[in-house]
Amino acid sequence: MSGWSAGLCAPRLDERAARLLLSRMGEPYDEFVQELVAEYGVLDLVGYALRDGHTPDGTGLGRLLGRRERALAADDGHICRALGLRVLVPGDEEWPGVLDELPWAPWCLWVRGSVRLEEVPERSVAVVGARASTAYGEHQAARLCMDLAERGFAIVSGAAYGIDAAAHRAALAAGGTTLAVLAGGVDVPYPRTNADLIARIGQVGALVSETPPGGAPARMRFLARNRIIAALATGTLVVEAGLRSGARSTAKNARDLGRHLMAVPGPVESGMSAGCHAEIRMGATLVTDAAEVIELVGRIGLDLAPVKQGGVREEDVLDDGLRRIWQWLRPRRSSSVDEVMVRSGLTMAEVLAGLGELEELGLAEHLLDGWRRRSAR
Amino acid sequence: MSGWSAGLCAPRLDERAARLLLSRMGEPYDEFVQELVAEYGVLDLVGYALRDGHTPDGTGLGRLLGRRERALAADDGHICRALGLRVLVPGDEEWPGVLDELPWAPWCLWVRGSVRLEEVPERSVAVVGARASTAYGEHQAARLCMDLAERGFAIVSGAAYGIDAAAHRAALAAGGTTLAVLAGGVDVPYPRTNADLIARIGQVGALVSETPPGGAPARMRFLARNRIIAALATGTLVVEAGLRSGARSTAKNARDLGRHLMAVPGPVESGMSAGCHAEIRMGATLVTDAAEVIELVGRIGLDLAPVKQGGVREEDVLDDGLRRIWQWLRPRRSSSVDEVMVRSGLTMAEVLAGLGELEELGLAEHLLDGWRRRSAR
The missing domain is CATH 3.40.50.450 (Rossmann fold)
Structure with a gap:
């Protein structure tokens, strides 16, 4: 990862470097900063802070500038190598x-x-x-x-x-x-x-x-x-x-x-x-x-699959339609067919067919007051 | 209360007497009897049992007849006086x-x-x-x-x-x-x-x-x-x-x-x-x-009224509209205005006005995610 070294001029600032700088200049919970980030994005905001000290409409960024020199002095590449860390930013493959x-x-x-x-x-x-x-x-x-x-x-x-x-x-x-x-x-x-x-x-x-x-x-x-x-x-x-x-x-x-x-x-x-x-x-x-x-x-198939029968794995047979029905069933309360229809966005015929199929798979059960999710445990 | 004495003929049977007799001849949890009661009513069913031993369509009532003599022999008026009891049947003022x-x-x-x-x-x-x-x-x-x-x-x-x-x-x-x-x-x-x-x-x-x-x-x-x-x-x-x-x-x-x-x-x-x-x-x-x-x-006014202010009693000021809104608010979860509208059947203007009024009365509070019922405790 490449940090943004002190003393270099603004054109080298990229999103990652801007985020690292901002994390050293401000606090994520600071609502003032949150609003500015929402308006300008991190890259532009940090650019304004470093270059002008204020936003284009004149909002002073003094609050961020107190830690500017220390932020610019931090060599995150070195720090990460020395401490065995990595930094993630949005867009990184590992970013959740x-x-x-x-x-x-x-x-x-x-x-x-x-x-x-x-x-x-x-x-x-x-x-x-x-x-x-x-x-x-x-x-x-x-x-x-x-x-x-x-x-x-x-x-x-x-x-x-x-x-x-x-x-x-x-x-x-x-x-x-x-x-x-x-x-x-x-x-x-x-x-x-x-x-x-x-x-x-x-x-x-x-x-x-x-x-x-x-x-x-x-x-x-x-x-x-x-x-x-x-x-x-x-x-x-x-x-x-x-x-x-x-x-x-x-x-x-x-x-x-x-x-x-x-x-x-x-x-x-x-x-x-x-x-x-x-x-x-x-x-x-x-x-x-x-x-x-x-x-x-848990995930259907992996955690909620019933005892295996006849070599059929539930994750193989559950198509998207069945999954959409199954996910709206609850283990402890019954759901009506209407409710599942509304939530899944499927037609009544699709819901009824799907519920029947889930029942056969042992993943749903039909009770007097509606349908419930069933697990094999 | 007048029981139905053994040896007297069917014309003296009334609903109350029939119910007392049935309670001595059958068990309320007996589904066979429940179905017959649902079909014929207690009075007719007991009449059939005592007179014919079967229903008009020929269903045998032998199951009830085993205890018939004992039931007819019971003098409930005497029993109630002796034991200090009363018997309630539907239609009695005290019947819940x-x-x-x-x-x-x-x-x-x-x-x-x-x-x-x-x-x-x-x-x-x-x-x-x-x-x-x-x-x-x-x-x-x-x-x-x-x-x-x-x-x-x-x-x-x-x-x-x-x-x-x-x-x-x-x-x-x-x-x-x-x-x-x-x-x-x-x-x-x-x-x-x-x-x-x-x-x-x-x-x-x-x-x-x-x-x-x-x-x-x-x-x-x-x-x-x-x-x-x-x-x-x-x-x-x-x-x-x-x-x-x-x-x-x-x-x-x-x-x-x-x-x-x-x-x-x-x-x-x-x-x-x-x-x-x-x-x-x-x-x-x-x-x-x-x-x-x-x-x-608890009941509104009696149990959920806020601390009294200025001599106004909540049960006096809550009209039907306010009650209809208030009853759909929950003490621990927020309800949206839409939700209250749908449930109460009132218009948005009515709901908003009502919620504002309830808030002033201290019976509702407006939170970030909607409205809650509030009690004064």
Whole structure:
């Protein structure tokens, strides 16, 4: 990757270099900067900042200029080689396209580790929860994450105390994949007492941050990185959370993104389960084991296939039409034919034929009040 | 009440007498009898049984005739006076009309106690759960039922061991109203070890059964009475239940009747919470305290009114239009204006004006993603 060296003039600025510079000059959560990026794009905005100090309509960019010299001085090529990192920007093959669904996507991501980021959102669960977790919560995180990791789901979390650490550790213990999205730079392990765990995640999983190397894990950066945790995962699971827990901001991001949101229940007197119960009351799916998580985030054929019969593999027989029907069936509530019609955009004849076929495949069942998704477990 | 004395001829048979006779000759859960009742009505069916032994189209009624002599011999007027009971049939002022919503309504109800049954469904919670409850579940039942009883909600349950008993006891301790629907006759306390509790419920609350006095609490009668528990209550709350608990049959009845169904979560390892978690996954509302129960089963004005301001009572100001809007707002999820329009059948202008008015009254709030019901608690 080629950084944009200090002292060279504007014509050498390209999108990648502009994004790296912006990530060192501003903060992604700064609404002032977000609005300017939305209006001008990163490349032009950084160009204005470096060249004129203001936008064409005269908006002063002083807020970005305070860190300009330091940003220009940073040699990201050298830093990445020295620290064993890579930087991703939109358009890179490894850039997870789902990040662009965020209201304010990261400008770039620093990554350490061998996991390819673009594959993560297809088969992963963000497991988040309280720092001040209880033994109950840590046990649930460990149990669920071991089972999920064994089934090939990457565990995405934030490397914090408590539930985060229990989730990462369980994934590592199961020989699975785990990613930690950090608030500070990927070379700044935080909290310090989790430094060994974070180092291990960087070796066998991946450390990810939108904060440049060396950046401090400042408070606002924690809230901002929660949106990346939610976006990188197929679904988000809240294991334990107080009513005002940071984990609930990750949950909110998952909900806003339309991702599956799940929560583990617990004793009603436990303040650490109160946030989970509140999320369930707001629509999160209550889950008690990995199978129930996979029922939501798993893929048909791979995870939900019934016991094999006669050598027919479900992923071979399910065409697009059947998939479109199947995806609107729910495992625990019945859907009417009308509902499936409306959602799938198929005709009644197509829906009825498809439901019959899914029933024969053991992937749907017809109950008195409608149709349900069926799995073989 | 006038029974139908043995030895008198058919002309004296009326609807009430026929229902009492049928309840002694057949079982309400007997599908054969249900179908005949649906076809001929109770009065004609009993007439055929007593007079001909078969229906006009020749269907034999031998199944009902085995207990005919005993039924004819019973002097219900005497029994009721002796045991301090009353019998209700449809059309009686005290008959709860909601019972007629059941797929197979009771033919009659024997009642002991001072509570007027027709008022119960308006302000009551059926609290059901495992016989083999845990200390956790009993504590939750007690806590919730005391609070509900103090707020004027009748607690309906089945006088069984475990959660049922904890629920009744808490209601009694709070000086509230409680009803036990029994599988056997109201004069047959079962389980025997709860005889004192059942007697107390009969003194200050009410004992209810569709089984005639003296009738044994047979297995099928337990399942059948669960539908009466669900029908008599505004909503049903499952406190603890195994996956195959009888409490879940009450839950199913509540769901089938379109009543509010709620469940208390618990530790995921607890088999006694597994049924609650399954119900929540199927759509029951997770609740952790009485306020959350009342949010569902309470009445506007009485339970959900905000703190009084300036002497205005909400029940005075809420006209039908506002009520129609308010009832489609949910306390925990936002509804869009479109959604409220579709559901209420009002125009956009009416909905917008109504929402604004509800907001001023403190009964709705406008959030980023739509409108929510608001309560003053």
